Amino acid sequence: MLRSVLAATLSAAVLFAPGLATAQDFPSRPVTLVIPFAAGGSTDLVGRLIAERMSQELGQPVVVENRGGAGGTLGTAAVAKATPDGYTMLMGTVSTHALNQALYKNLPYDPDKSFAPVSLLVVVPNVLVVNPEFPAKTVQELIDILKANPDKYSYASSGNGTPLHLSGELFNSMAGVDMQHIPYKGAGPALVDVLGNQVPIMFDNLPSSSDHIKSGKLRALGVTTKERAPSFPDVPAIAETIPGYETYTWNALFAPAGTPPEVVAKLNAAANNALKDPKVQARLADFSATVVGSTPEELGEHVKKEVAKWAPIVKATGAQMD
Template sequence: MKHPYRAAFAAALIGCCAATAVSAQDYPSKPIRIIVPLPPGGSNDVLARVLGEEMSKTLGQPFVVENKPGAAGNIGTDQVAKARPDGYTLGIAPNQTVAVNPALYPKLPFDVQKDLMGIGLMATLPMTLVVPSSSKAGSIDELVAMAKAQPGKLTYASAGSGSPQHMSAEIFQSLTSTQMTHVPYKGSNPALVDVLAGTVDVMFCPINSALPYIQNGRLKALGVTGAQRLQTLPEVPTIAEKVPNFASDIWIGLIAPAGTPPEIVQKLNTELNRALKMPAVQAKLAEQGIQAATSTPAELDRMMRDDRKRWAEVIKRANIRVD
C-alpha cells in the first residue's frame, strides 16, 4: 500500500519540476535587472549596456542597468547575492568582487561560493602603467629608480582599496622592493583625472580609459599588465619583461544568485555567448579596449574559485591590507 504522504510529496515534486520547466520556457516575461557594482562609465558599465541591449533583441525584454557602487564593489554584489534566484536580477562581476575581495575583507555580507553562480565570462581587460606626460619617468626602470630613491614620496591612484589597480600596484611594489603612497578614489575615472592633472604620480589604468590620453600625449605608458604586448601599443613592453613574475589581470563575468534554475542560466549563457561572438559587438567593445571572451557557466564558476585561491596567496605573500 502506498503511503499517502509519499504520494502527496511525489505529486508536489512533479508539480514543482513542471512549474520550473514552464517558467524557464516562458522566461523572460518581464524586464531583467543588471546590477553593476561600480560607477557609471567604466568597463563594467559598458559591458552591461552593450550586451544587455543586444541580448534584449532576442530575449524580447529590456535589460535595465543599475549602478550600485560602494565598498569596492561589495555593496552591489551583495544585492545580487540576496536577490530572488529567478533570473530577473543579474550582476556584473569583475574579478575584484568575486576573487580579490573575499581574501581582503574577512567579514563580507555574502559568500561568493555559496550565494552566487556564474552565467558566463564576458571580457578580459588589460591595464597599462601610466604616468603624466610631465613625469620624469620614461620607463619602468626609471620609475623604479625614482621610487627607490625617495620611498613613499611617489603616489599612485586606484579605483579604491582592493580594486585591480590597487592590487596591481601592490604586487609591483612587492616585486620591485619599492614603496609608493596609495591614493584611493571611488572609481577609475576620478583617479585618472588627478593623474592627468599631475596631482598623483602613477596609475595602473584600464586600457580603454588610458588609451585616448596616451595617443594624444597627455599620458606616458610605461608597461602593460598582460602576458603579451597589445596591438594598440606594440612599442610598450609588458611589465613582466622588466619585472619577472609580475602577473595581474582583469576579467569580467555575468553572475546570478545561487539557486537560479539551470535552464534559465543556460538560456542566458547561450544568448550572452551569441552576443559576444557578433563582430559588431566585438568591434564596439574593442573601441573601448575591451576584449570579448566567452565561457560556460561551469567554466566561470571554476575561474572564480581558482582566482580566489590565487589572489589569497598573493595577498598573504605581499601582506596587502585595505586602507
C-alpha cells in the same frame, strides 16, 4: 469526467507553478545588470556594451545599474540577496569573486555559494599610466624616481581591494618602492584626478584608459599582462622590467544562487551570442579585451582556479581591507 477534471487541474497547477512560469516566460520585463563599480571604468564599459547587445537577444531591456563602493562588495552583496528569478544579474570580476575572499575577513557574500555562474565574458589587461607632466617615460625611470624620492608619490586606483589596487601593491613589493595608495569609488573618478594631475600615477584597466593614451592625455608605461597588448604593441609589459610581474582582470555574468537553470541557460545564450557579434568583438578588440564566452560550468571552474591563484599573491603583498 472526474479524471478529466483532475488532469486539467493538475496541468493548470504545473503550468502556473512559479518556477516553471518564470522559466517559460522569461524575460517578460526589463533585466537589471548591476555593475559593482562607478561609471566610466573598464567593467562599466564592458557591461554596457554587453547589456545593449543582450537586450536585442532577450527582447527586453537590460538596464545597467552602477552600485560602487568597498571594492565591489556592496553591489555584489546586493545581487547575492536579490530574488533568484533572472531579473537581476551581476557583472563580476576577479576582484568580486577571487581577490575579495583574501582581502576581506568578513565578506558579506560567498563568491561560490551565493551565485549561479552564467558566462565568462572577457579577460582584460591592466595598464600603468602617468600624467604626461610626470617625468618618467619608462617603467625603469619610474622605479628610479620612486627610489630617489621615497614616500613622495601616490598612485590612484578604482578602490580598495580591486585588481588595480593589487597591481600597485604588487609593483611596490616587486620593485622595492613605496608609492602611497589613493583609492577611489571607481576608475572614472580616479581618471579625472590623474588627468588633472592631482595624482600623477595610476593603475587602470586598459579599456578605460585606452582613448586617453591614444590622445596623449595619459602616458602608458607598461601593461600588467605577461605579454604586450595587441592594441598597444609599442607599450612594453611591466614584466620586461620586473620579471614575473603579472596582473589582469576579467568580467563575467552571475545570477543569484537558486536562479532556475532554464533561466540561466537563456542568459548564457544571450551573453554568448552578444560576444559573437562582430561589432561587439571589434569594440572589445580596440582596448585589447580578449573575448572568451563560456558555459556556466566553465565559469564556475574558472572562479575556483582564480581563487587558488590569487590568494597567495594577496597574502604576499600584505594587502588587507578589514
